[in-house]
Amino acid sequence: MADPSTYRPAPGAIPISPGVYKFRDAHGRVIYVGKAKSLRPRLSSYFQDLAGLHPRTATMVTTAASVEWTVVATEVEALQLEYSWIKEFDPRFNVKYRDDKSYPELAVTLNEEYPRVQVMRGAHKKGVRYFGPYGHAWAIRETVDLLLRVFPVRTCSNGVFKRARQVGRPCLLGYIGKCAAPCVGKVTADEHRALAEDFCDFMAGRTGNYLRRLEAQMQEAAEELEYEKAARLRDDIGALKRAMEKNAIVLADATDADLLAVAEDELEAAVQIFHVRGGRVRGQRGWVTDKVEDVDTAGLVEHALQQLYGAAAADERNESVPREVLVPALPDPVGPIRDWLSELRGSQVDLRIPQRGDKKDLMATVQRNAQQALALHKTKRASDLTTRSRALQEIADALELDSVPLRIECFDISHLQGEDVVASMVVFEDGLARKSEYRRFQIKGFAGQDDVRSMHEVIGRRFRRYLQEREQTGEWAVPEADDEGEGPRTEDGRPRRFAYPPQLLVVDGGQPQVAAAKRALDELGIDDVALCGLAKRLEEVWLPGEDDPVVLPRSSEGLYLLQRVRDEAHRFAITYQRAKRSKRLTAGELDSVPGLGETRRRALLKHFGSLKKLRAATVDELCAVPGIGRRTAETVAAVLSSRTPAAPAVNTATGEIIEDGADEVVTAVPRTAPSQETP
Template identity: 45%
Template sequence: MEIVNNNIDIKEDAISSQGKWKKTHLSNCDISTTDILKNSVKNNFGASLLGDTRDLFRPKTSDIPNQPGVYKWRDDKGKVIYVGKAKSLRNRLSNYFQPLNQLHPRTQSMVLTARSLEWTVVNTELEALTLEYTWIKEFNPRFNVVFKDDKTYPYLAVSVNDDFPRVWITRNRNSKSTRYFGPYAKVWQLRHSLDSLLKTFPVRTCRQSVFVKAHKTGRPCLLADIGKCSAPCIAKVDRKTHRNNVEQLVGVLTGSIGDSYINDLTREMKESSDNLDFENAAKIRDKINIFKTVMQQNSVVFDENVEADVFGFSGDSLEACVHAFFVREGLLRGEKNWQVERSEDISDADIIANLLMRVYSEYESNNNLQYEDSLKIEQSRNALQIDLENTKSKYIDSAYRAKTTKERKKRQESTGRGDLLDPITPIPREIIIPFEISQNQCENLENWLSKLRGSKVSIKVPERGDKRNLMNQANDNAKQSLMRLKSSRISSLDARSSAMNEVADALGMSESPLRIECYDISNTVNGEYQVASMVVFEDGIAKPSEYRRFSIKGSDGNGKLDDLSALYETISRRFKHTSSGDVDDDYGENLEKSKYKKFAYTPNLIVVDGGREQARAAQKAMIDCGIKNIVVCGLAKKLEEVWLPNNEYPIILKRSSQGLYLLQRARDESHRFAITYHRQKRRRAMLNSSLDSIPGIGEFYKKRLLSVFGSVKKLKDASVDDLQKVSGIGQAKAKSIYESLHK
């Protein structure tokens, strides 16, 4: 690896798992553009001057390798703001140093924000593709294309390793002891289908903790009372019968149980009718209607051996939408839509190629898909396995039976049990795209996907037939998504821009507050359970993933500060490491722990709930942390006045002002978030305090009692005999608990 820092050359070798990588780092050299202009017509790297900030790090064209690689741009704080890949680094990077008027507006903004450039040379384009994805995932660069999608599509999950398997709906496929079936098109359809089928196949759907609790107490859940669970928790059904119900329920949902099942039910209905058993005939008729409805939701679009992901595309110079259909065993199992905001001048083909890389890389990491496991998955991916010897099921189509018996017997010999199928690989045999991508990209992606799957994967553009029709339908869906995106943004974007401009004008800011952080304090009258909240608005939209909540500590660690001191502590904890770029747990409790690194972004505006004094407390905390370039204001509740810390009089915004509405939304959201956290803390404390008064009951027995009874209310309703059923609670202790709770 060769690292070049200004005029100092340092040699260092590094070998990646896929080959040798050679890295060249060109960093900011702590000089200004003015200094460069004074000293020479070239910058420190020998490149011609452009007359803007790119002169600080522009390399000579001849110094850039003419090889495949990946590059990173960093801002003045060293934060990665863009990651890209190139077949030829020299050709690609040279494009960034054209005259500004020849660059895409977003590319202009990126290169003028950047203060350093790094690149890594790799052997192949596939290595570049993989490394680019890894860096994007690691650094989350602000200028990269962002694929905004809806939630991952739903699967039906079965915990086959349990004595009584559980059936539930999930969007994650990350458990090796669970079998997954799907994906399905709509989660509400799957929920409705599962709920309907539970009347016929009353199987367990509860979590393990609920199951164990019901087993200990001998009281099943409500689903058992309404006939949607056979109550295996209290041994109302044996293991064999319950597993048979699970297998048949999954068989109906996945389409593995064919029309022969409906035909058998129809014959049973006719027999009941002939025997004048009309009540039973009506029940069977209702079953048939349920099964037909469920089966119609998974319509057959191809032959049963077709397995493909079909992508459609629609876009313009600013945005694009991609829509995908997922076909498994000839059935349309799911769909998904992505919205892409172009952050640079990227082609439609590159968007599709990047999306494919990220979609299947995400599956690889989320589902723990390993190369060495791919062959095993390939062998068992095609259908639901039902243990014919144990279940004696007569509902499986003969062709399906013959196809699966051999594989099932092999697995039974190795595992000793007739389980449901191993997870189906999310990577299909065929990927359909709306237009050609470069030959190199296509070959690299096919090789990579084939390695993940364990068998050949092909990427095609269909010219005719059913696949072409389905791709056209995906294109239409993408086009409609783009139209909805545009129409929703036309009104909302104008309103948000107007609101941010009004706030900037009112507060004397030089630019619109693209990131606003709002803080609020919540506590009881005597200061107990004191907490603070921080909510974030970006581009006028709430961003819950970056919300934070704080437990106020105070000097003794118990809080109970006045509101101004609590606000000072909160702001100090937020900003105390910002200048150094470090982030630690003292920043507050994030709902998504893995995203602490995003907390390092500083806001343009701080809003606090209150008036001038609150604004001054926040400003003092920031100054003490070395932060002086962020505007602070307070929003008082009564008259909705806006206070700046150093102004004697408030700023009055019109009641109809979009700017005031934006500040109110931020203030109200921070209040909601703070009071929710405060109530949670108070509820937990009150729950514990109710049990603290019981003599001889420590933390261990508190947890055990609550795990069995679920709440203090149910604990109070329990008799002495009920309390004695808890492990470790004898008659004397049970009587003491009962008397303490009924004083």
């Protein structure tokens, strides 16, 4: 680990001009590229006390061995140079996009004497017109097949084209009218290029004028009694309209725009882009990126725009940059990126956040697609056996365990300003959640915001039950599962809840929570269970008795698995805590209703589900509940309507505002099917 002070530039040596800088490691490899409107304050910020830096930034500056910079004239030039260097050096600490070359596009090779329509992937080439990208190559071929009867541009490879010229006989498409057959001289090179340009104009969204021209030609042919020509033009118009119908109309004003949305968590982010041309969605693409540098949503947007439009700098006709680019957050400062896009397009580009109307609604759709893409990526990552095995091995290596932790248990404490203190225990076996093994704890011995004391109590209770069940069976080894795989059972056939000990015990928290859990294990004589804590803010792994944490790489599958375990414990705990709070508030409201006993209170809660819905119920609706007469219903309605809902409370663990009973189920969350609510 290098000391940043050993390569810190001398005071006054860094210019105050705009520029781009590179950090290199001891082997001379570029590990980070950045830009700045003023190099001196930006680079000086990297050489402050390491304790004041973000953990990812601190890791970068301690990995680096030197820094260098290049001065440019404007911030736009800095943006362009930064993109070029990131592409050239692929620095490990910069945001890394994946799958950016996997989406096919429709390409027209206008740089050839006889332009060709084909499916292309990868970097854009000079002189080639691109449309898309599309989700699947077959979607491009379907569109092209419909348009070839109207624009019979060649689609054959150069080898097929040369052979046809040599033998003087066109291919099958030339015979059936889906190619103008320039290979055998049916049309000249200029006529074929005109067909290709009409094809490009139609794909670019300029469809109205062309359709009106064909309709006028059809009417003229019909008036001159050329019915065969009129029928052919009618069929051409129908084919064009069917091709247009494949793209849904989303904006009524024939807008050309790209909409970009981002869904992110601590380690990764998913970017989704919708390409709208002529008011229709012409293409969609997306990336998943590792957040290997300290970057917010605005920074992710800036990187995505560079990735999306950087290749357009080499194109002659930069129609890939639309008139409008809609984003969820504007880069800071926004001027250089807006000027860069306008320079690429050759005219002004409106970069903004949609505030209302159809564009805002469409942006919400793009956002949902980004969230689903991130969830799908995580699901695939979690379900892959090889990846899970690697994650478990990385955890074992990092924590110096004798074997991989096949069973991991994680504990989390949740409360609301010291009230309704609860805890959760989630279980992962072989890297997958075992929801039937989840457990919940009520902490009633004391109240307050003492998470350390709560953690000590919960760990003690869990392992005391484990020792009790093991002693009852008379076995001091791990019990085997029964024939149905349900685990060990008591004499009356009920499953033993805490019969299996984990190989790894994870607590949500840092050094204090780990010390409390270790103390609870020591008090019970448990010395064969590994223990660690995962602190959420910095994602550090704490071990008992250690002054410094274990820092796993941000791209580590082991860290990703620990995060999933911790987040699942947090979700399960806060869901239980919200249910308990809802019950308590509801019971408090109904306790003061004269003549309403426990049985009828439960009937009301079961029927309406939440206090909010119960308040909104009419007297007739209350009477529909079994056991509730009209007089009781009127009393309940009068008592509830006379009280205003309490002010929103704030969950101290998450900072969330919790509305009083809004959309919360009063009954407890089942152990075998916990709620999927995200805290």
